[in-house]
Amino acid sequence: MLKRKSTVASRKLYSFYRSPRNWFTLLSLLIIGASCKSEDEKLPILGQREVVTKKVNGKPVTDSVYHTIPDFKFVSQYGDTVTAKNLDGKIYVADFFFTSCPTICPKMKVQLKRVYEKFKNNSQVALLSHTIDPAHDSVPVLKEFADNLGITGRQWLFVTGDKEKIYDIGQGSYMVTAQQDSSAPGGVVHSGAFILVDKEKHIRGIYDGTTEDGVDKLMSDMERLLAEYKR
Template sequence: MVSTAIILSSCDTSTNGKLPILGQREAVTKIVDGKSVTDSVYQTIPDFKFISQYGDTVTAKTLDNKIYVADFFFTSCPTICPKMKVQLKRVYERFKGNSNVMLLSHTIDPAHDSVAVLKEFAQNLGVMSRQWLFVTGDRDKIYDIGQNSYMVTAQADSSAPGGVVHSGAFILVDKAKHIRGIYDGTTEAGVDKLMNDMDRLLAEDKP
């Protein structure tokens, strides 16, 4: 027999020195050897299908066996996006060539940010590798995964500069697709903390 219950608390507060796991968790109770055993099953990033600046399909499988940093932006953003991309470029340079690390930037203005626009944007940033992917796709699916999976704001708002409201957060995701941290992507201090936590997360896989 298996029973489940959704726990709405935000994280694992274990004291084992590892980064917490953020998001919802589900308590799953099983009968093992005649005894009731309860385990926690944590929220994970679901499968998705978007298109990169190279024109190929990017899915959750593309990120298998990687830790990655996700964010949401749009190329014509007049407010926080330029700051975010300066900071995420620091992460890119810091971990460039590390096969265990990827960056995933989702446009929230897919009507404008075509594959060609994203490719030019990436090139102007000096990004020439597939370690940092800029993805576009169905707007509703992008907004949905932002708000319901990555736990950040991403929505149209005609009163906002650029017509879109979105979070300036960078989201750190582990190899099991669990969220392990959310950081202010507009500040040097926030991104310093992110890079430190990326080192900690990479170290978790080492014997």
């Protein structure tokens, strides 16, 4: 009796899997499940983290302190001071460039403008471009550069300041290359990366800012990060 039931069940299962319609249903469910899992997964927090032990209600509790972007003080294309506080309550994309760059910067700015257009007027999103040639890229030069790109308002800020501080925050905090090299085109070697930073000043992703694919991934992750805060 048990053998007969097993045989009947096997036949039904075989018949089920032979049906194209059932295969399509199963495939759809798998895709939906994978999609939901992907959307629910949070973006990683990049950089070194420190494990600390503190007392809570008299008991030791172990916690992780994540890498964060420290406070800074630069000057925007409008001539005013920009600090980390200006970005409170926002996710933002940071990059490093210079206006006379003959190599990757033009590609980067075309791609970053795609981000600007997609998230334009979203009060939770900002863009922050640091010049690594502050001797040349004065406030008027940055303003003209932004105007030529068609950038208005304060959502995308181009900042200048002390060269050493810009280089330090680039390499030490944003984890990208920025250094002078007389043999390089334009005299500077720098990364073409776009860095995604969350509202707590944690780095959540680093992307190739010179390619459409890299920036498509960035914009997708920005939407995921905004969705994290909604949840």
